Amino acid sequence: MGNIYTELGVRPIVNALSTYTRLGGSIMPPEVTAAMAEASRHFVDLAELQQAVGRRIAELTHNEAAYVSSGAAAGLVIATAACIAGADPAAIRQLPDLTGLKNEVVVHKAHRNGYDHAVRSVGVKLVEIGSALHTARWEMEAAITERTALAFWTQAGMTGKGDLPLETFIEVAHAHGVPVLVDAAAQLPPVENLWRFTQMGADLVVFSGGKDLHGPQSSGLILGRKDLIAACALHGNPNGGICRPMKVGKEEMVGILAAVQWYLGLDHEGRAARHEQMVAEWCAALNRIPGVRAERSFPNGAGQPVPRARVTLDAAQVGLNAEEVVERLLNGDPSIAVVPDGPDSFYLNPYTLHEGEEQIVLQHVSALLAARQPA
């Protein structure tokens, strides 16, 4: 079956992995693509559209204000810039030169990850607190100085038990007049997270539009304090600030608004029940194959409340180890992406599959794992 991808020689992938950027994030529902197509047919004042869309998204998500970025990582850059330079035109023009400006960001050592490069790209120094295993309140108190521009929190799979509770992190930062930025890029579901972190007191929270929100892949949300969101708009396009290269188009602005509306209206309980059913059916079927153990695993790798099936293999019995299975599935027809987990196991993730694809995944995984078994 030819499509716009196969005509380019690019193979579509059945995604039992996750809302990974490198696989295309998520698939926009027709409500979103229709809104984008309509937006593409008219000229409009981009700054006015950003404001109008932001107001609407803020209302829908119970936040003071909202800004559409070109992704969560871009949101981290713009939010950092807004916390440092605010709405001061001279400071906005001066960035990324931080001479005379606050230039430090307090962060849990345990939260360091590839995406904090977005925060660092504004030129700040990350001041780490705690260890991989434990962080104490006094360590955060001691790390905050008159140079501290913001306190940065990542909510993800690595957010751990040894961290300060987010409530404490916010309390300590605010006691020193320091704003808190939360990277919650992949923290949907649950939908309530769109307002949970800001209601806890976080000043700005960033979400990816191209993950479970099912918005345009190159979109993101910054939600939070009105004055800081207003500053974000001054740093971003169409203005010439540090975030001008991270352009957000009219189609993305309208598309992510449609995605937020669509997402809020989803039957989240029904969706969760379908995911449980898919995982249960996968496990029941795969457990019938000798040398294979499949079990429900929860939450998923990003800490989202979505179940996955963890499949563990006895390579001697199956004739393949888990890494070989993952590779063969990806190189198969259709190409199926699953979650690698070393030589012994892999995961099947239900929440990025289209209706009916769970059967395709099961057929191909079963056939591969049972191939060496005596008939």
Ligand SMILES: *Cc1c(COP(=O)(O)O)cnc(C)c1O
């Ligand atoms: C995916 C992700 C990002 C980046 O999101 P984009 O919308 O792709 O820019 C940032 N932080 C975390 C924790 C993520 O999972």
